[in-house]
Amino acid sequence: FILPLVLVMYLLLTELSMQREFSQKELYGTTYLRPLRQVLEDISQSRLAAYRLALEEITPQDLVQQQARVDQSLEDVARVDQQLSRMLHTTERLQSLRASWQQLKAMQDQLHLEQHISQYNLILHQVRELYAHVGNTSNLILDPDLDTYYLMSVSLLTLPKVQDLQSQLHLLGTEMMSARTRQGSAAALAEQTEVRARLITLSGLLRDQVQ
Numbered sequence: 001f002i003l004p005l006v007l008v009m010y011l012l013l014t015e016l017s018m019q020r021e022f023s024q025k026e027l028y029g030t031t032y033l034r035p036l037r038q039v040l041e042d043i044s045q046s047r048l049a050a051y052r053l054a055l056e057e058i059t060p061q062d063l064v065q066q067q068a069r070v071d072q073s074l075e076d077v078a079r080v081d082q083q084l085s086r087m088l089h090t091t092e093r094l095q096s097l098r099a100s101w102q103q104l105k106a107m108q109d110q111l112h113l114e115q116h117i118s119q120y121n122l123i124l125h126q127v128r129e130l131y132a133h134v135g136n137t138s139n140l141i142l143d144p145d146l147d148t149y150y151l152m153s154v155s156l157l158t159l160p161k162v163q164d165l166q167s168q169l170h171l172l173g174t175e176m177m178s179a180r181t182r183q184g185s186a187a188a189l190a191e192q193t194e195v196r197a198r199l200i201t202l203s204g205l206l207r208d209q210v211q
Contacts, residue, residue: 050120051174
C-alpha cells in the first residue's frame with residue numbers, strides 16, 4: 001500500500017514542479033516582451049520621422065530625438081536581457097539588432113531615402129524575429145490552457161503584425177500627402193495611383209488581422 005502511494009506522490013510532485021517551471025518561463029517571456037514591444041513602436045516612429053525629414057516636414061533634430069527614444073528602449077531591453085538571457089537565449093539576437101541600429105545611425109547621411117527606409121525595414125524584421133524567438137523559448141506560444149492560448153496568440157502573433165501594418169499605413173499616408181502637394185506632373189499622378197493601391201492592400205491585410 002505504501003509503495004503505490006509514494007509513487008503517486010512522486011508523480012504528482014513532479015507534475016507540479018513541471019507546471020511551475022512552465023509558468024515561470026512564461027513570466028520571463030512577458031517580462032522580456034514588454035520593453036521589446038516599445039522598441040518595435042519607437043523604430044516604426046523613427047522610420048516615419050526619417051521619411052518626413054526627407055520631405056522637409058521636420059528638422060534633423062526631430063529625427064535625432066526620435067532615435068534617442070529608440071536608444072532608450074533598446075537599453076531597457078538590454079537590462080532585461082541581462083537578467084533573462086540565460087533562460088531565453090536572446091543575447092546574440094539582441095546584440096545583432098543593436099549593431100544594426102548603430103550601423104544605420106552611422107550611415108544614414110550617406111543613404112538615399114529608399115535605402116534608408118529599407119534599412120529600417122530590415123531592423124524591424126530583426127525585432128519581430130526576436131519577438132518570435134522569445135515567444136518560443138519562454139513557452140508562451142505553447143500555452144496549454146485554451147482560455148489563455150488565444151490571448152498569447154494575439155499578443156505574440158497578431159499585435160506585432162497589426163502594429164507593423166498600422167506603421168506602414170501611416171508611412172503610405174505621408175507619401176500620398178507628399179504626392180498630392182506635387183499634383184500636376186505625370187510622375188506625381190503615377191505615384192499617387194501606386195500609393196493608393198498599396199493602401200488598399202495594406203488596409204485589407206489589417207482588416208484580416210483584427211477580425
